[in-house]
Amino acid sequence: MPDTHQKQMTPKAMALLALLAVIWGGSFLSNRVALGEIGVLSVVGFRVLGGAIVLWIAIFAMGLPRPKGLHRIGQFLIMGFTACALPFSLIVWGQQHIDSGLASILNASTAIFGVLTAALFLGDERLTRRKALGILIGFIGVVLCVGPDALHGFDPSSLGQLAVLGAAVSYSMGSVYTRLYVRDLNPQVSAAGMLAGASAWILPFAIWQDGLPDFTYSLPVWGAIFWLSVVASALAFMIYYKVLADVGAGNFSMVTLMIPPVAITLGALAYGEKLPLSAYGGFALLALGLLVLNGKVKLPGLAPRAAPTAPLASNPQAPTGIAHPKAQNTPKRP
Template sequence: MQQSATATRMNARTWGLLALLGMIWGGSFFFARIAVAHVPPATLVLLRVGIAALALHVYIAGRFDIYATLRARWRAFLLLGLVNNAVPHMLIFLGQTQIGAGLASILNATTPIFTVLIANRMTADEKLSPEKIAGCLIGLLGTAVLIGPRALAPFAGDGGPPLWALVLPVLAAASYGLAATYGKRFRGVAPPVIAAGQLSASTLLMLPVSLMLDSPWQLALPPLSAILAVLALALLSTAYGYILFFRIMAAAGATNTSLVTLLVPPSAILSGMLFLGERLTPLGILGMMLVLLGLVVLDGRALARLRPA
């Protein structure tokens, strides 16, 4: 069904909510960088999704026929939780043991590119157009600029982050892209139920992984800064982030809401620079600009406005 003009209009309040969501999701890379220094990645994923799932269940309070939906579609929620939470969060947190919040957010900003490529392959109604191909190529070029020099680091004595740490956020982006395509089968399910269902499923998936890999009962109590970062990651960036995301989508439509992808890296970079002393190299800035340009071309609206009537 085509969205009405009212549903897709971006007013000042909606733009403000979108900017807030960009800050919150950009902050997730900042919070993760603090927490992962004291909490092993698998346990950090478990804490993030588990606390967020609990918070969303409290928020929903049995509405939207949530428990009947979870019982009827538990297999689908398990798969969605795997590819949209458990796997990408684990990959990003592992990568962030070696790279900063800003760089991780830029690499993960390629998610829409992978979404387009995967949807072209797996669906019949979302095929590549010339604009989408151009946007994907530009964004992938930016990714290559960010990652490429690292591949030669062992030979050049660069001393920078290892190649695997740079590749992991990109693999997480591919997992998110797969989840976006798979998630279409949840049409008709209330968005808060989708969020709570996938987070509940990923909690069940990550519990045995955390127990086997980290033996969390043997871990030392993290410092207060790490505990606060975990709570912010779960309650602010995940639980409230989902609620805000769906509120914006209801007011402005999915296409306008997707603009948040452009706001996340600047937010993560700024917080990393201000509070963690991170900085981007000139090559990193070039890669970021190419990735963001690719997303603008992929979105298509800016190019449409430049075309003559």
């Protein structure tokens, strides 16, 4: 049975959540820096391959059980495509046309799409009135972020915004697949396998599109690659599971609201990005929608939030839909 006790946020947990927000918020700036010298698919390739290598080294060092059976290869490929390869590529491509801060705001809609997709495909995730209201508020926020001009024509900026929204939908589909078929694996192993599967998809296309890397990149680009692969993928995943176990899925999802301010600030400092007021208004509505979804905002006539059985990832970096360790029937770590 999953742990239904509402866990409290300690100062240490809040500090780790803030650290994750900085790490994942910084990934949007890192994408923009890397795009200055590297193609879209190569940026994603460096990220998923580097993250997979570091995570697998950590798994062997910790003595965690490795996956067995050829069917795991297919599962990792599906997870890698829907939860990493496709959404990462859409986000990085979209950032060629829109600011980092706007990309981070639109990406926050992942939580909205995740709840809607889970209600459609997962029997234990009913679409209650509270959830429906939260989704509606969130979608209004998305429309406000995108702006009415996007409805009149598909210029590069509009396509960039739609690409990031497409990434959010892809994350939600990857979340559902993982919850349905890969609940029995240790979550760290699932994350490593997902990144390895994403590498198998991305690397051939990256070489075909961009050619073999020459590795003569500038120091800032190498720093961006390091941040994306080692910090925002491997290290962040390890912190992710520690914080998730301490605070629970409901509290953890609040990190979604902490990422855009970090990305907006970094984009403004590094590139002088200035977002329109509609983007901030849209983020405010997205935030309200997420708070309603999680029961943090009490509304009359709506049922209180039930404790989630497993987290649906609400950001582009977290291993989407990988269940809380206590919600799985896996051996305990040594």
